Amino acid sequence: MPLTLEVQFQTVLYSILSGILIGVLFDLYSMVRGIKVPKIIVIIEDILFWVLTAITVFTFLLYKNYAFLGPYVYVFMILTLIIYLKIISSKVRKIEMYIIEKVSWLFRITFKTLSYPLKIVYYNILGKK
Template sequence: MPLELNMQINLVIYSVIGGIITGILFDIYRVIRGLNSFKILNVIEDMLFCVLIALIVFSFLLYINYAFLTPYVYIFIVISTLLYFRLLSKYFYKSEIIIAKLFYKLIRILLKNIRYPLKMIAYKIADRKK
């Protein structure tokens, strides 16, 4: 039984969205991964990322279009991922790096501000024991 036209259009649209989600998650992974010097860790991280992406995209397609996994769904996911990398990835990646640096700076400042009162308390306790 062939699918209705609106169902086929929904499949294509959601496949494109799935490909864009894959590209965005890959950019996030690139920021988190950074530069590891251990090749074996890179291979393990890459395999785990592929499994995670497969689970996320399959869950997305299962929830949205009841997992009609036809060949053109995969084709549109690949095409939309490639278009994302070609058109949007450089801007998204730059903004992710800026956000990651700001987040790192915020965490560093918070930890220093939390650590300072704890140091003062520890010094006062150490002075009382003498």
């Protein structure tokens, strides 16, 4: 039974969104991945990243379009990923870096604020100033 036009449009839309999802995950991974790491560690990290990405995309497609994986789904995912990496990636990386900086700043301030009373108690017990 051929798919209706609406189902085909949704399948293409979700494959485009999957390509964007892969691009965002790749940007996050490239920011986290170490620079001076032994090659075997990099290979293992890459394999784990692509396995995680495949599971994430398959789950997304399973949830959205019952994992209908026709050839054009792969074509649109790859085309969208290439377009994303060439055009949008640099802008998204700046936004991701800004968010990471702000979240790390928030965690650092929260940790210092919560640990300050413990430091006071600790130094009062030991008698240090």
